[in-house]
Amino acid sequence: MNLIVAVSLDYAIGKDNKLLFRLPTDMAFFKEKTMGKTVVMGEKTYLSLPKRPLLNRINIVLSDNPNFVADGAIVVHTLDDLFKELKKYRSKEIFVCGGASIYNLLMNYCDTAYVTKVEKIVDADTYINDIEEHGFVLKEVSPQIEENNLTFTFQTYQNPNPIRF
Numbered sequence: 001m002n003l004i005v006a007v008s009l010d011y012a013i014g015k016d017n018k019l020l021f022r023l024p025t026d027m028a029f030f031k032e033k034t035m036g037k038t039v040v041m042g043e044k045t046y047l048s049l050p051k052r053p054l055l056n057r058i059n060i061v062l063s064d065n066p067n068f069v070a071d072g073a074i075v076v077h078t079l080d081d082l083f084k085e086l087k088k089y090r091s092k093e094i095f096v097c098g099g100a101s102i103y104n105l106l107m108n109y110c111d112t113a114y115v116t117k118v119e120k121i122v123d124a125d126t127y128i129n130d131i132e133e134h135g136f137v138l139k140e141v142s143p144q145i146e147e148n149n150l151t152f153t154f155q156t157y158q159n160p161n162p163i164r165f
Contacts, residue, residue, distance in 0.1 A: 001040075001086070001091050001094045001095075001096065001106070001109055001110045001111060001162070002033075002092070002094065002095045002096065002110055002111065002112045002113070002114060003095070003096045003103060003106070003107060003110040003112070003113040003114065003115075003131075004030060004033055004034065004095050004096070004097055004113075004114040005097070005098070005103060005113070005114070005115055005116070005128060006019065006020070006021055006023065006026050006115075006116035006118065006152075007115060007116070007117060007118065007128065008020060008118050008120055008121050008122050008124065009117070009118070009119060009120060009121050010121050010127070011127050011128050011129070011130055011131075012121070012122065012124030012126065012127050013098070013099070013100060013103075013124070013126050013127065013128055014099065014100070014124060014125070014126035015122075015123060015124045015125050015126065016125065017044055017048050017099075017126075018048065020118070020122055020124055021118055021148075021150060021152075022148060023116070023118075023147050023148060023150065023152065024147065025145055025147055026116045026152070029114075029116065029154060030097075033095065033114060034054070034057055034095045034097065035056055035057065036056055036057065036093075037057055037058070037093040037094065037095055038057065038058040038060060038086075038089045038093055038094045038095065039054055039057050039058070039059055039060070039094075039095050039096075039097045040060045040061075040062065040082070040086070040094060040095070040096045040097065040102065040106065041059070041060070041061055041062070041096075041097050041098050041099070041102060042061065042062055042063065042098065042099045042101060042102040043061055043062075043063035043064075043065060043068055043070075044099050045097065045098040045099045045102070046059070046061045046070050046073060052070070052071065052072065052073070053070065053071070053072035053073045058074070058089065059072060059073035059074065060073065060074045060075075060076065060082070060085060060086070061073045061074070061075045061076070062076055062077075062079075062082050062102060063075055063076075063077060064077060065077075079105070083165035086165065087165075091111070092111075096110060099126065100126045100127060100128050103128040103129070104128055104129050107128075107129060107131070107134050108134060108135075108159070108162065108163050109162055109163050109164075109165055110159055110162060111158065111159055111162045112156065112157065112158055112159070113131050113136055113156070113157040113159070114154065114155075114156055115131060115154075115155045115156075115157060116152055116153075116154055116155075117152060117153050117155050118150055118151070118152040119144075119150070119151040119152060119153075120150060120151075131157050132157070134159070135159060135160065135161060136157035136158065136159050137157060137158050137159075137160060138155060138156075138157055139156050139157060139158050140155070140156040141153050141154070141155050141156075142154040142155075
């Protein structure tokens with residue numbers, strides 16, 4: 001399983017249930033990595049999508065609300081149900097894509113983390129755990145990219161000891 005996220009230097013990912021950065025290159029990277037694959041997200045992330053579900057992907061939403069329904073998505077309500085559903089798909093084609101509680105819950109189960117690291121600290125209210133503090137090892141860093149007055153890199157991390165579900 002993979003994790004894909006854009007973060008600030010202090011691992012902030014959002015404010016007021018919105019992304020912190022508008023980076024077309026990062027959005028294209030996300031689309032390229034996840035197209036035709038399975039994406040896992042929480043209820044708030046699903047509801048924040050401008051167009052739901054994400055097209056040409058299997059959308060799985062983990063929600064603790066037993067009444068939550070997501071058109072065009074598979075909804076599961078427990079971690080056990082999520083893992084049962086995920087066993088139907090190839091692990092390398094599963095991408096955890098938010099929000100913070102889902103990233104933090106599933107991080108240790110991920111083999112690879114694709115992190116867009118924005119070289120800035122901004123006002124935020126939502127953070128994920130530091131990837132490296134969870135044992136992920138940096139394997140690859142892209143050249144710096146400048147866009148919308150921001151500098152960022154695409155970083156690929158490997159988890160040498162992911163938990164298997």
